[in-house]
Amino acid sequence: ARGPPAWPLFAGEGASACVGLGEPAPRSGRVRLGRPSVAFAAMSFSILEQLRSTHEDLENIEKAMSLVLMEKAKNNRNHVSVEHALHYLVQQSQAKAQAAVDIYQDKDGMRTDDVNALAGQQPGKKQGDVWTSFYDKVKEVKDYHRRFTINQGLPELQSAEWFFERAFEADRSESLFSGEEDMGRRVDMHELFSKYVNIKKITTNRRAKFRDATFARLKKKNPDVKPDDEVVDEAFAREYAELDYIEWLKTFDQFHDIPRYCKYKEKQYSEYLEGVIAYLRGLLLRTQPMVGIGRLEAQFDKEFEERWADRSIPGWQEPTHKDKLFCLPSNRLFNNPSVLKSHTMGKLYKKKVEEMQKMSFEEQKDLVKAVDAEDKRIARLESHAAKWHDLLSDTIQETVQHLQKKQSQSVEEMDADREDDDLESDDGVDVDGSDMEKDDEERPIYNPLNLPLGWDGKPIPFWLYKLHGLGIEYKCEICGNYSYWGRRSFEKHFSEWRHAFGMRCLKIPNTSHFKEITKIEDAIALYDKLKRDAEEQMFRPDQDVECEDIQGNVMSQRAFEDLRRQGLV
Numbered sequence: 001a002r003g004p005p006a007w008p009l010f011a012g013e014g015a016s017a018c019v020g021l022g023e024p025a026p027r028s029g030r031v032r033l034g035r036p037s038v039a040f041a042a043m044s045f046s047i048l049e050q051l052r053s054t055h056e057d058l059e060n061i062e063k064a065m066s067l068v069l070m071e072k073a074k075n076n077r078n079h080v081s082v083e084h085a086l087h088y089l090v091q092q093s094q095a096k097a098q099a100a101v102d103i104y105q106d107k108d109g110m111r112t113d114d115v116n117a118l119a120g121q122q123p124g125k126k127q128g129d130v131w132t133s134f135y136d137k138v139k140e141v142k143d144y145h146r147r148f149t150i151n152q153g154l155p156e157l158q159s160a161e162w163f164f165e166r167a168f169e170a171d172r173s174e175s176l177f178s179g180e181e182d183m184g185r186r187v188d189m190h191e192l193f194s195k196y197v198n199i200k201k202i203t204t205n206r207r208a209k210f211r212d213a214t215f216a217r218l219k220k221k222n223p224d225v226k227p228d229d230e231v232v233d234e235a236f237a238r239e240y241a242e243l244d245y246i247e248w249l250k251t252f253d254q255f256h257d258i259p260r261y262c263k264y265k266e267k268q269y270s271e272y273l274e275g276v277i278a279y280l281r282g283l284l285l286r287t288q289p290m291v292g293i294g295r296l297e298a299q300f301d302k303e304f305e306e307r308w309a310d311r312s313i314p315g316w317q318e319p320t321h322k323d324k325l326f327c328l329p330s331n332r333l334f335n336n337p338s339v340l341k342s343h344t345m346g347k348l349y350k351k352k353v354e355e356m357q358k359m360s361f362e363e364q365k366d367l368v369k370a371v372d373a374e375d376k377r378i379a380r381l382e383s384h385a386a387k388w389h390d391l392l393s394d395t396i397q398e399t400v401q402h403l404q405k406k407q408s409q410s411v412e413e414m415d416a417d418r419e420d421d422d423l424e425s426d427d428g429v430d431v432d433g434s435d436m437e438k439d440d441e442e443r444p445i446y447n448p449l450n451l452p453l454g455w456d457g458k459p460i461p462f463w464l465y466k467l468h469g470l471g472i473e474y475k476c477e478i479c480g481n482y483s484y485w486g487r488r489s490f491e492k493h494f495s496e497w498r499h500a501f502g503m504r505c506l507k508i509p510n511t512s513h514f515k516e517i518t519k520i521e522d523a524i525a526l527y528d529k530l531k532r533d534a535e536e537q538m539f540r541p542d543q544d545v546e547c548e549d550i551q552g553n554v555m556s557q558r559a560f561e562d563l564r565r566q567g568l569v
Contacts, residue, residue, distance in 0.1 A: 046137075047103060047110045048118075054100045061093045063160035078173070080184045085167035088291035092163070095408040098176055176286045179366075184287035186399040187392070192279060193248050196274045201262040204268075205335070206243065211236050246403050252276070255382040256315030261333045263378050264320055273381040280388035283395070296391075297384075304383045308376060316379045321371045328367060329356045365428060465522055476518040478502035 065086060072082040117133050140477050173183065180188035197203060207467055215232050218225050225231060249258075261271050284291060307313050320326055325334045327343060329352035336342040343349055356364065389396065406414065451459035452470060465471065473483050474490040479498045484490040493499050503510040506520065506528045517523045547560035549569045563569045 008156050048114045050099060051103045051111070054103070056102070057096050057158065057163075058093060058566065060090050060158065061096065061163050064163035064167060065089050067160060067164045069096075078183055080173045080177075081168065081171050083288055083290060084171045084173045086168045088167045089163065090290065113556075168210075173286070181283075184283065185395070186402055187283060187396055189249070189252075189276075189279060190245065192272065192275050193245050193252075195268070195275060196248060196252070197243060199262070199268045200256060200273065201265070201266065205259055205262055210240050212237065248401055249403075253386050256521045257385065258315075260315070260320060260323065261325065263333045264333045265331070265374060268382065270378065273378070273385055277381065277388060280385070280392055284388070284391060288393075288516075296387075298502050300384050300387045301380075303387075304380055307383070308379065313379055313383060315382075316375065319372055320375050321368050323384045326371075328371070329353045331367070331371065403433065474555055476502075477520050478506070478518060478523060 025153070033152065037117065050451070068082055068085050068089065072079065092331065097499070106112055119130070177183050178188050180186065182191075186338040186498070214228050214236050215225070218232060218235060223229075281293065285293060304313075308316075311317050320333060321328060323333060325337065325340050327334070327340060327349070328330075330349055332343070356367075359367075445453075445458060449459070449460045449462065449465075451465050454460045468486050468488060470486040473485055474487075475481055475483050476490075476499065479493065479502050482498060484493055494510075502508045503514065503523070506523060508514065508523055512524065513522055513530060517526060541557060541559065543556055544553055548554050549555050549560070549563075555563075560569065
């Protein structure tokens, strides 16, 4: 007796005749006719087939991810495009996995019904009638292919290569960046720079500091110079230069250099910080869409809370309400005592003082807490902006170097660089294979064990690495805790410049006595011992020369000279 036939869940094995063309069924068992969503809804009348197809798609997506990573290693595609393609595949994989989880949870009971149908347990039919269920499913497949397959073409396989192509087709990274950003290689922060230079208090403070420095320099040359002299004004007008974009890029993360009165309750400064954070955060998401922004921000908040509790954030060691120039009744921070004094003589200040005197002690404490809360808010923004700057420091440094290079170039050189960039971005293939050889040369060397490179620029064999003991680390404290790998390199370094410089800093001669000595304490102790031994071995005439008198008494030269001067010998 034959067993029950293989179940044609979809259009896979055993269903080639249902296609109507006599051709073998697609390997994946899925068809894509026109719009994939419609085809999937029409053909996936079996929950078990949807589950099987979802698992197959997950495997193909994983293979497509490996293809994308291999494409990244070849350097043929832009790094940002590869990251966005991976992000697209991860999203597809998560969607497929969620669909599989929903099917396994079986909230609607359809999966249980399909399993029962496999065993022939359908309502209204004879129990155990597997053959009837089988032929009903074959009829459904035939009806579908009779209506759709011939008219709409052959099935489309959703293989790993299909997902790979869809991932790069879905990439829209070119429209995410401005021309100045150059696909995420550099930053474009001109708008934020414009906001910064238009903060009046910061600009005024910068001008005042430069003027004070100019006056101090001129006063050294001429002690009779006064702050209001025309000489100071002329020197200031001649030498002062407004902050430029490049200099701002180098220093915009040094928030501790900005005076407190320029920050406290300054709406423009808060908006500037929020803009810096939003831009740098967005740039990281655009260049690296796979990064976990939520975890990074949680880590930033945790570090900030710890540093805020320790008062170790630069520029925020002391609270604002303890500042001598802070006025609690009016909740304002001034830049110099004269302005504060003028403010305290005004009617508004006296009115605020009267209102504050009517407050209870708890209400006055709430005023102080509000000042601390404002400090914490600004410090948090500065801390987050500095963290995002650290994450993108390489990109910002590349921007600075690029702008400095452009400033030093002529028009012809800039055009030549632009043509070179166009050639590098061209995806054309060189027929003679020179491009392939160039790619092979520029491809990073596979060196997982971090072996030293030989004369040919390739890693040395592992047996040679073990033979010379290059895996053994020798540290020399005299060389500034520099590490030497291998015995040969360690012994050779005693005669090299780094060790000689360290010995010279210790004021110890670099002689053969100090070979194998790597500790500063040992070197100093040995040097003291050598000096003592040298002093003991030194020839001293008054003690080492012996003299004999007429009577045959032997004595030192010093004793003989003393007795001779006294006339005793």
